[in-house]
Amino acid sequence: MKLLKLFNQFEALADAEIQGKATTRREAFSTFGRTVGKVATVALPLTAFMAPSRAFAQSSSMSIAEVLNFALTLEYLEAEFYAMGLDADGLLSGDTRETVALISQHESAHVEFLRSAIGSLGMDPVESPEFDFTAGGTFEDVFNNEQVFLAVAQAFEDTGVRAYKGQATNLMGNGDILTAALQIHSVEARHASEIRRIRGSKGWITGATNTTGASAAAAVYAGEANVTHLGVDATTVTSVDTDHVTEAYDEPLSTQAVLDIAGLFIK
Amino acid sequence: MQTPKFLSSRVVADRDPSSRRRFLRTSGLGLAAAGLLLTGCEDDDDPVIMNNSVNLGSGDVGVLNYAFALEQLEAAFYAQVLQGDYYASATAEEKQILLDLEAHERAHMDFFEAAISSVATAIPALEVDFSSIDFNSRTSVLNTAQTFEDLGVSAYNGAGRLLQNPDFLVVAGKIVSVEARHAAAIRSINSGSPTAFANSEVVDANGLDVSRTPAQVLSMASAFIITPIDASGLPQ
Secondary structure, eight states: OHHHHHHHHHHHHHHHHHHHHHSOHHHHHHTTTTTOOOOOOOOOHHHHTSOTTOOGGGOSSOOHHHHHHHHHHHHHHHHHHHHHHHHSTTTOOHHHHHHHHHHHHHHHHHHHHHHHHHHHTTOOOOOOOOBOTTTTTTTTTTTTOHHHHHHHHHHHHHHHHHHHHHHGGGGTTOHHHHHHHHHHHHHHHHHHHHHHHHTTSOSSOOTTOOOSSOGGGHHHHTTTTOOEETTEETTTTOSSOHHHHHHTOOOOOOHHHHHHHHHTTBO | OOOGGGGTOOBOOOSOHHHHHHHHHHHTOOGGGHHHHHTTOOOSSSOEEETTEEEOOSHHHHHHHHHHHHHHHHHHHHHHHTTSHHHHHSOHHHHHHHHHHHHHHHHHHHHHHHHHHTTSOOOOOOOBOOTTOOTTOHHHHHHHHHHHHHHHHHHHHHHGGGOOOHHHHHHHHHHHHHHHHHHHHHHHHHHOOTTGGGOTTTBOTTSOBOOOOHHHHHHHHGGGBOSOEEOTTSOO
16 A cells, blocks of 8 residues: 555656656756756657556666656655654664764755756656654654664665665766765765664675564565676685675665565655 | 887786786886887777786776776775784774775675676786885774775765766676775774764765765875876776
């Protein structure tokens, strides 16, 4: 049910995107960075015939605006999560509170940045879904228990890293946007490392080990044990042991896998 | 002094710097000829060794060799860190981090050498200069580690757009986030501050990490690398 809502929202986006494609996408992209808003004015027939029901999850490769709206949805989730955590009475204190406050600041900045970037492509940024950070009761204490809050934070950050990584190739058509996405991606990785270390985990992921303590987060780490890159088994070309080799690479997540995870937290 | 036939021949040095030096001595090439010779290099995807200089090559291979060069620098650094007095007396947490980082960077280095070699020519081993680093000093080691990790993050962030092959971009993405995880951990233990991992030194008001061009990165890295690196073939 939750996922259906999410998909419906993305369908609306896909409709908007088709209009966007129909206009001057190339021209609009070239305006990125100059914060020039573009309004769709011309409709071309070819793309208009495309099925508007195409949802993010069903397309193997997304347009740049779709990717940014997908990223924006994840940033909404993170930004609201941290804002609520900082607002929760007695949840966060001391160093942990300072760390979370900085992360919160970054996620809110990402929301604003992505909304602005999407606008500069002549597209409408998607609005925030409504979230349920207890994931239907799985994390009942998320805003009462610091350990639960940090475990969910770890899951979000490690997911965020994998989500951006999975979209990079969809952004190759626009160097400025790709670079900006990579600049967000590495900030998410810094967050992930810090949250993991506060919780007593290594800052990096060994194999596909889920150190959140929540089985619900297993999907966040699925596939992380991969050691084959560019067709090379990275364990066979080095004397470094396999655990360390898996730690040395983070793996991308597909759009569908990210939506499945995020969907747990969307009303 | 000059050996004209060298202008058209590509010499890929072996991995032993001493034998490379021996070869160079034998070939009679001097530093003065370097600039002249480099202008004679053919424009192709393969890296070229001219006297003591390494050419990264062009196109995607050039970008991969650029990443390989940086991984070599990091791997060589952590290998020496593990031999130093600071590491010997470091806390258990610090030792774990440095041990992991040494392994990760060596894994990256070995991977790039194998992956590049399977499609083109990987650059040879670079000679590094760590004379400015005191491996017995916690401050010196962690400050340098922080510089290298932040530099690595900014280098991959800036290099992504230079790649044409999506598979290469994916691999760069797999590595850069681990470099960022490193950077955060090193920054954290280096300063002890709860915000050092991603403070305003490395994350701007838009929440964006640093991105640097190869020219900017190599300029900063050159203080630690003896082998001259010619990056002129890299995509802009």
